[in-house]
Amino acid sequence: MAGKGNLVGISFRKQMPRDIRRVSFKDKHCHFISHARTGDIFYAKGEDISCPLARFYLGLEDSNLEKLAGILVNWNDAINKKVALLYLKSAKCIGKGEKYIIYFPCPEKNLKPDVLIKICTPSEIMIMVQKFSYLTGMRINASISGIGAACGECTAYPLVTRRENVSLGCYGSRPGISLKEGELFLAFPSNSKMIGII
Template sequence: MKNANIAINKITASLEIERKIVGVKFLFTKEEYEIADAKPAKAKLPYCVMVKLATRGTGLKATLELSGCGGGTRALGLEEPSLNFQSGCEYNNFGLYQDLAIAKNVVNNVTFCKHKIYGVMTKPLEEYKEAPDVVIIITNSYNAMRIIQGYTYKYGTQANFKLAGNQAVCSECTAYPFESNSINISMFCSGTRYLAGWSNEEIGIGLPYGKFIETADGVYLTVNGSEQNKNKERIKQKLKDKNLTDPGIFKDEAYFIKERK
């Protein structure tokens, strides 16, 4: 996909992103699943672990039977939430909420995909030949700031971020961006930090594929106004290495430097 490759080059030249950017594809039928270009998981895996593996270059696909976390299966649309979950009782046993009423409130505000799928595929975005549905970027807070700036450059303020520190990769980074057609940020949850082993500094961003393309362009076009001088020379060299045009990057033109002149 030419547009995806250009977008990946723009955002990775503009930022220091250590992990591969991940594409997520919903597979609605058995036929779609069988032809999806990824190996099936060999054992039950939580969805967030599949995403973690994709950030290191390993693409996988999984059905309900190969999924190892109920939070992920209900958020993605692999199965319906149980009555125990819908009542708030499951969350109330987590020790994260002071009473059943609060647990029920959190349950009511967790976003699930409003569809039924047969399977899901996760792999590096660069490996897709067709457009995925959601893009996930795992990075640090500085890069998250720049990605939000790139999104805002194209779309204006995202006023409806949703995060609760639970069901982070499956709901906050996947289901909510897909259902709302907007970007979302996640501080992760204790479950995914344990299961996938993310570093303490890492956080997640999810957004629809179409908006990733424009957001990457926004990150690229806001380098001059947002980056300190010490970063600009490195970025200019990376743009040159990737055969990308310099969008107009000049010393002392970041807005916070110009204001002090």
């Protein structure tokens, strides 16, 4: 399986974490995942996350959907505002409220993730998904759009649905997390049977 640096944990807290430093700059959620992938451990508050789509998915603010739809059109992620609104209204988003988001490489003995993101090849994902189905009799019904991959498909979706997901990445997260050609995401909540497979 993919080696060190390919499993990242994300934990959501209502209170400020102790003994963990706060990130010292604003950036995208996917970029913070990339820092954790290289071994950094830190937390971010809502105002530290700069991407409006990530802020929407992670429940960091009351997003103006009309404005966000316009942003998606400008990013060339929707042909028009009507289509962008359809995409946004079908999204699985974390409930709104103040939160502290901890990013860390896994395993980390003193931190328990709420969601895990594994970076691996299609062949590696196939092996893990087949084993998951072998053990549970369940399928993974992936939610894929090529938009908002790290924030929506790999963080919010597993947390809200309590289900596993496979993501191809997006134009932000693939370079933002330094995915190689042929690498994909497998994301799952901490109570998933996938924990014993990876």
